Amino acid sequence: MAKDRNNKQYSKEFKESILKRIADNESVPKLSEELGISKSTLYQWARNEKKTQGDVPDNKPSTKWSSEDKFHVVLETASLSEVELAAYCRRKGIYVDDVKSWKQQCLKANTTVSKNPQKIDEELKAEKKKAKDLEKDLKRKEKALAEAAALLVLRKKAQAIWGDPEEE
Numbered sequence: 715m716a717k718d719r720n721n722k723q724y725s726k727e728f729k730e731s732i733l734k735r736i737a738d739n740e741s742v743p744k745l746s747e748e749l750g751i752s753k754s755t756l757y758q759w760a761r762n763e764k765k766t767q768g769d770v771p772d773n774k775p776s777t778k779w780s781s782e783d784k785f786h787v788v789l790e791t792a793s794l795s796e797v798e799l800a801a802y803c804r805r806k807g808i809y810v811d812d813v814k815s816w817k818q819q820c821l822k823a824n825t826t827v828s829k830n831p832q833k834i835d836e837e838l839k840a841e842k843k844k845a846k847d848l849e850k851d852l853k854r855k856e857k858a859l860a861e862a863a864a865l866l867v868l869r870k871k872a873q874a875i876w877g878d879p880e881e882e
Contacts, residue, residue: 722751732756733763784816792817 746753803810
């Protein structure tokens with residue numbers, strides 16, 4: 715069972731029995747003291763177990779959960795009664811209201827009418843063409859404005875050199 719003092723190796727069955735006890739709400743500090751295994755090792759085993767099972771993150775604020783995690787919770791709780799849902803939420807560290815709002819969000823996401831992708835592509839092409847035409851028109855107008863400004867400057871210089879024709 716144990717390899718050496720600093721680097722112990724535990725059998726898979728032993729780890730599973732410990733993880734089952736943790737899942738049955740037995741305290742990690744108590745288990746650590748009883749078995750002589752550090753608390754950090756036990757917590758690490760529990761974290762790794764949750765990752766391998768694809769469990770949603772516990773004790774994380776509901777605002778930080780990913781959409782995938784929220785959807786997973788909605789799926790898990792879809793068939794639960796109110797009492798079972800409350801127990802589930804306590805176990806996960808979330809509120810029942812959060813789960814209900816996530817369920818509504820999932821329902822709304824699936825009831826929205828989506829456009830045909832081909833139609834969206836056609837609209838995008840039309841908008842790009844319109845933007846290109848507007849940019850072309852803007853460049854033409856900027857050139858005309860620059861030319862008009864240059865002519866105005868030249869007229870003022872000519873008047874300064876030769877004088878105003880109206881004075882004669």
